[in-house]
Amino acid sequence: MKKTTLLMTILSVLAFGTAGYSAVTATAVNGYAAYITPGGAWNVMYAGVTIPEGTLVSTGMFSSVDFNIDGHDMTVEQLTTIKIYKSLVTGEETESSVGLSYGSVTAKINKIGAVKTKFNITTPVATSSVRGTKERISNGPIRGMSAQALSGRLSLHNSRGVRTSVAGRSFFSLTGGSARPEPLLAGERGNSLTKVTPDGMTSEEQQAGQIYSDVIGNSESPVDIVDQLTGGTARVNVNLVWP
Amino acid sequence: MKKILALFFVLCASALAAQDIAFVNDLAKKETATFGDAAKLFVVAAGGQSQGFEADAQFLESKGIIKASGYAEGDRLRKGTLALMIANHMKLGDSLMFALIGTRRYAVTACVAAEIMIPGGGEWDILSGSELIETIRVMAEKSGGAK
Numbered sequence: 001m002k003k004t005t006l007l008m009t010i011l012s013v014l015a016f017g018t019a020g021y022s023a024v025t026a027t028a029v030n031g032y033a034a035y036i037t038p039g040g041a042w043n044v045m046y047a048g049v050t051i052p053e054g055t056l057v058s059t060g061m062f063s064s065v066d067f068n069i070d071g072h073d074m075t076v077e078q079l080t081t082i083k084i085y086k087s088l089v090t091g092e093e094t095e096s097s098v099g100l101s102y103g104s105v106t107a108k109i110n111k112i113g114a115v116k117t118k119f120n121i122t123t124p125v126a127t128s129s130v131r132g133t134k135e136r137i138s139n140g141p142i143r144g145m146s147a148q149a150l151s152g153r154l155s156l157h158n159s160r161g162v163r164t165s166v167a168g169r170s171f172f173s174l175t176g177g178s179a180r181p182e183p184l185l186a187g188e189r190g191n192s193l194t195k196v197t198p199d200g201m202t203s204e205e206q207q208a209g210q211i212y213s214d215v216i217g218n219s220e221s222p223v224d225i226v227d228q229l230t231g232g233t234a235r236v237n238v239n240l241v242w243p
Numbered sequence: 244m245k246k247i248l249a250l251f252f253v254l255c256a257s258a259l260a261a262q263d264i265a266f267v268n269d270l271a272k273k274e275t276a277t278f279g280d281a282a283k284l285f286v287v288a289a290g291g292q293s294q295g296f297e298a299d300a301q302f303l304e305s306k307g308i309i310k311a312s313g314y315a316e317g318d319r320l321r322k323g324t325l326a327l328m329i330a331n332h333m334k335l336g337d338s339l340m341f342a343l344i345g346t347r348r349y350a351v352t353a354c355v356a357a358e359i360m361i362p363g364g365g366e367w368d369i370l371s372g373s374e375l376i377e378t379i380r381v382m383a384e385k386s387g388g389a390k
Contacts, residue, residue: 042265060267104380142361143381
């Protein structure tokens with residue numbers, strides 16, 4: 001019986017690959033940062049330090065730490081605390097999970113051949129998951145969680161039914177008290193090509209109208225004059241940039 | 244001998260850094276931040292090193308950040324007080340009302356205009372430790388400090 005169990009175990013390991021903990025190594029420390037392992041005390045973080053799962057990492061003011069996690073790059077920015085929840089690697093798959101307690105992290109998730117990559121950054125509000133992209137995630141009690149895909153596309157979801165993705169200029173923002181995130185393009189509000197005032201004039205046309213009001217009849221706006229000069233048609237090139 | 248001294252100083256600096264980190268982590272768990280907490284964080288933001296409340300208060304006064312003698316270390320931290328410190332530190336004089344009157348109310352308005360604080364609430368709001376940390380972090384990012 002024991003021989004059968006041993007044989008089954010060996011076959012399982014061979015079939016599914018050898019799952020193991022992979023290295024989370026600090027590659028650079030700017031300023032000061034510290035880490036605490038489960039049940040341990042705070043230690044100062046230096047470049048070259050390798051930390052195990054369950055480790056809490058915290059950075060000070062004007063400080064940051066760069067990590068290499070399974071071949072991916074992550075920067076823990078100033079006044080930030082993270083926890084390494086999971087860092088597993090097999091020959092075919094890597095899975096990393098980082099909890100962002102507060103602060104900001106930037107992660108660059110590299111495509112490593114045919115290796116299936118799962119890289120999650122979790123806050124109390126939502127989880128982001130990425131592959132082959134670069135992202136910046138922030139979390140705090142006032143602004144909640146915000147996420148931006150610096151390149152590629154980023155997926156976000158939580159247990160309350162939020163499931164979305166961001167790319168380009170779209171920006172994810174969700175506070176703990178809200179059921180739904182802010183509109184993804186809320187940051188683009190007000191960034192119009194030109195601001196139009198009443199009478200269909202731009203602010204420049206309105207200024208011209210005030211300067212040359214003596215020349216232009218009261219019933220005519222600069223737009224009317226332009227209409228007369230060009231026969232009422234004009235060619236306008238509009239460059240629409242979608243996020 | 245020189246090597247031993249250098250090692251000693253490195254160890255001292257490391258111990259101080261670990262203490263600061265432990266302070267920030269403890270602060271993040273506090274439901275109510277105090278003026279002393281804000282002073283300690285602000286001294287570092289202003290380029291100094293925290294050396295106890297009395298020294299921190301003197302440092303902040305000398306930098307024109309706040310008349311710290313008007314506050315006790317254990318005073319609960321109000322949003323207006325923090326806004327006043329930030330507005331003075333970052334010289335947010337672009338806000339006309341803050342430049343003219345310089346009160347906590349208009350300091351909050353100036354901080355909202357500078358996108359360091361978000362709209363809503365007032366100068367009397369009491370801040371938690373994690374709210375203080377987030378606000379200081381955003382201020383440091385806006386003022387060009389390393390991320």
